[in-house]
Amino acid sequence: MxxxxxxxxxxxxxxxxxxxxxxxxxxxxxxxxxxxLVPAVTALRSLSWGYLSAITGFxxxxxxxxxxxxxxxxxxxxxxxxxxxxxxxPREDPxxxxxxxxxxxxxxxxxxxxxxxxxxxxxxxxxxxFLSDDWPENVYPLRKDFTMESAAATREVGPAVGSEEAPxxxxxxxxxxxxxxxxxxxxxxxxxxxxxxxxxxxxxxVHRGIEKGAEDRSWVHNIYLMERICGICSHxxxxxxxxxxxxxxxVAVPPRAQTVRTIFCEMERIHSHLLWLGVAAHQAGFDxxxxxxxxxxxxxMDLLEELSGNRVNYSVNLLGGVKYDIDGKAADSVRRGLDxxxxxxxxYLKIVTTDESFLRRTRGVGAITFDQxxxxxxxxxxxxxxxxxxxxxxxxxxxxxxxxxxxPVLDSRCDLEARFVVRINExxxxxxxxxxxxxxxxxxxxxxxxPRKVPEGEVIxxxxxxxxxLFYYIRSTGGVKPDRVKVRTPSxxxxxxxxxxxxxxxxxxxxxxxxxxxxxxxxxxxxxTLRRRGSAExxxxxxxxxxxxxxxxxxxx
Amino acid sequence: xxxxxxxxxxxxLRGALDKVALWSRINSPWLVxxxxxxxxxxxIEILATLAPRYDLERFGVKLQGSPRHADVLICTGPVTRxxxxxxxxxYEQMPVPxxxxxxxxxxxxxxxxxxxYNIVGDIGDVIPVDVYVPGxxxxxxxxxxxxxxxxxxxxxxxxxxxPEADARLGGGS
Ligand code: SF4
Numbered sequence: 001m002x003x004x005x006x007x008x009x010x011x012x013x014x015x016x017x018x019x020x021x022x023x024x025x026x027x028x029x030x031x032x033x034x035x036x037l038v039p040a041v042t043a044l045r046s047l048s049w050g051y052l053s054a055i056t057g058f059x060x061x062x063x064x065x066x067x068x069x070x071x072x073x074x075x076x077x078x079x080x081x082x083x084x085x086x087x088x089x090p091r092e093d094p095x096x097x098x099x100x101x102x103x104x105x106x107x108x109x110x111x112x113x114x115x116x117x118x119x120x121x122x123x124x125x126x127x128x129x130f131l132s133d134d135w136p137e138n139v140y141p142l143r144k145d146f147t148m149e150s151a152a153a154t155r156e157v158g159p160a161v162g163s164e165e166a167p168x169x170x171x172x173x174x175x176x177x178x179x180x181x182x183x184x185x186x187x188x189x190x191x192x193x194x195x196x197x198x199x200x201x202x203x204x205x206v207h208r209g210i211e212k213g214a215e216d217r218s219w220v221h222n223i224y225l226m227e228r229i230c231g232i233c234s235h236x237x238x239x240x241x242x243x244x245x246x247x248x249x250x251v252a253v254p255p256r257a258q259t260v261r262t263i264f265c266e267m268e269r270i271h272s273h274l275l276w277l278g279v280a281a282h283q284a285g286f287d288x289x290x291x292x293x294x295x296x297x298x299x300x301m302d303l304l305e306e307l308s309g310n311r312v313n314y315s316v317n318l319l320g321g322v323k324y325d326i327d328g329k330a331a332d333s334v335r336r337g338l339d340x341x342x343x344x345x346x347x348y349l350k351i352v353t354t355d356e357s358f359l360r361r362t363r364g365v366g367a368i369t370f371d372q373x374x375x376x377x378x379x380x381x382x383x384x385x386x387x388x389x390x391x392x393x394x395x396x397x398x399x400x401x402x403x404x405x406x407x408p409v410l411d412s413r414c415d416l417e418a419r420f421v422v423r424i425n426e427x428x429x430x431x432x433x434x435x436x437x438x439x440x441x442x443x444x445x446x447x448x449x450x451p452r453k454v455p456e457g458e459v460i461x462x463x464x465x466x467x468x469x470l471f472y473y474i475r476s477t478g479g480v481k482p483d484r485v486k487v488r489t490p491s492x493x494x495x496x497x498x499x500x501x502x503x504x505x506x507x508x509x510x511x512x513x514x515x516x517x518x519x520x521x522x523x524x525x526x527x528x529t530l531r532r533r534g535s536a537e538x539x540x541x542x543x544x545x546x547x548x549x550x551x552x553x554x555x556x557x
Numbered sequence: 558x559x560x561x562x563x564x565x566x567x568x569x570l571r572g573a574l575d576k577v578a579l580w581s582r583i584n585s586p587w588l589v590x591x592x593x594x595x596x597x598x599x600x601i602e603i604l605a606t607l608a609p610r611y612d613l614e615r616f617g618v619k620l621q622g623s624p625r626h627a628d629v630l631i632c633t634g635p636v637t638r639x640x641x642x643x644x645x646x647x648y649e650q651m652p653v654p655x656x657x658x659x660x661x662x663x664x665x666x667x668x669x670x671x672x673x674y675n676i677v678g679d680i681g682d683v684i685p686v687d688v689y690v691p692g693x694x695x696x697x698x699x700x701x702x703x704x705x706x707x708x709x710x711x712x713x714x715x716x717x718x719x720p721e722a723d724a725r726l727g728g729g730s
Contacts, residue, residue, distance in 0.1 A: 207594075207637060208676055209676065212674055213670065213674075216672065228598065228693075231597040232597050232598075234598065294610075297605075313693060313694070
């Protein structure tokens, strides 16, 4: 079904709760109000169309001519199409109902709105999720009138309150962890004997305030900042950002530049997947595989360095094009590197699908069923390993993916093994794509000039990062700096799914389940506290990992 | 000379035992890694440093899970509001003598994140740092060099006393 007919269908069914709607290419915007939001979302859900991709909030500020409101955008996505409910609430009393009961994954985004924008979301758990506990009350960093001075205050922090624990259960807090925008998490697992009965997460350990920081930096300076949201997927962040800004300013990027960008995207996917393979193997106690995959990963790091001069933040993008070309000689060394990696990857695929002891840790473990993956808004390889075909490179091709189509990699087995197989097969697909792009590299310019000021408007930019859909919302008021940049990173979407599948599993399986969604897990050595009604004992993630390994080494009794 | 941890042992023996302790510390320093708000770029380079190509372990270095077993704290990132207390706690849990290596520009000055609302400072503002490794991120060779410099310092020098006492490599914040 085409996007247009989909949009007509949606407009038809939500009509009673929507006061106006507009369509543009792949975009449908519907105005509604706080009171009518829940029925409107219910109507959309009843069509089983799409998933909630992000909730953006922005403050129009108090300066004239704005009428001093906060606008909330609920973005639902399905393939290339984005349907957005727009709700305006007054700045003095911004309240909306929670849509959590309809869309479980919304709670994380609503929590973020409450803390950073000061939106009162009725029926949301009180616990802070992103900002620190001593962050002052009634100070909201993403409001336009926020000043650094107001954040200097602190609020009184009460004694740490545990979750509502039933007597006799252990609560195991793990973390804080994970780099990237808001991904570092502190988990609390409640266990009954061996079995996890409840899982919860606290984010915000590396919450740095990048979205606000972006509002103080120029359009060009922000490329530098966006690359540093995550060092593992730096290029894709910068790419999502420049694609958005270029479409706002109407700059047509030359095809050669788009192809170079795409090649870097795929090389980044290769380095990221190999990195993950090693880290995941390490969690299972399979350090030989860890060392081998990291040794081989150096091949791609060398190539990245050869092409761009940098190993990690390659800084390829400009507004309007790229900085580096890939000439014939460089292309040849990339081809040689890929040949080597392809041989190694074949070997890895054999190992993860045949090694008995490894399969005991992955086969049938941590299953996320198709329906769960679909409902909880899972994305990226995690979704694809549950048979949910969500890949923006396939569904909404951008850049050079238009000319070099991607074959989706799917697996319907839903378990951890499937997540390994999907990622490894994606490596083969990336090798093929890069070779094809190198063989048919369009000739021409590398960059065109882009204006320093970006015309007024808003844009949604979605790209497929190694971990899944990356969502950018960029808004300009015509100046030299953005008015709002909203970033929703892929791992945030997958937490809901992983927390719900953790329940019912053995504690020993948790490290593998967590790492299965690839939550930027490269540095897992943090203290955890094992709490039993008042008394505390310290565990580290390392202890938990060792526990998992020895549990299985001892026959899993 | 690093501070002696041998209370209650006859004075005559102490000097000799201290030498043995220092010798083993230099030949096999154990590392614990802490990310207090980095972008992960430096963290993956630290891990790459430990992987076969660069193999930091040939210096006897071992990455350790618990701060209680570690001699060296290897830090990345600026310090966020929420991570500050954790960083302090990790540092305090380490046995003396302890040493700190701060990796990456943002651990030196805040780097790319300078001025963001949730950043309370750089590593040196929170705990004393012995060696700074600049770069965004530094190459694995630079990280190795940082660790080797620390080991050299251990042979002859004392750990850093206070953040102000340090010569900042990447400029002040
Ligand atoms: S120094 Fe650069 S690469 Fe390293 S953590 Fe900071 S921003 Fe990331």
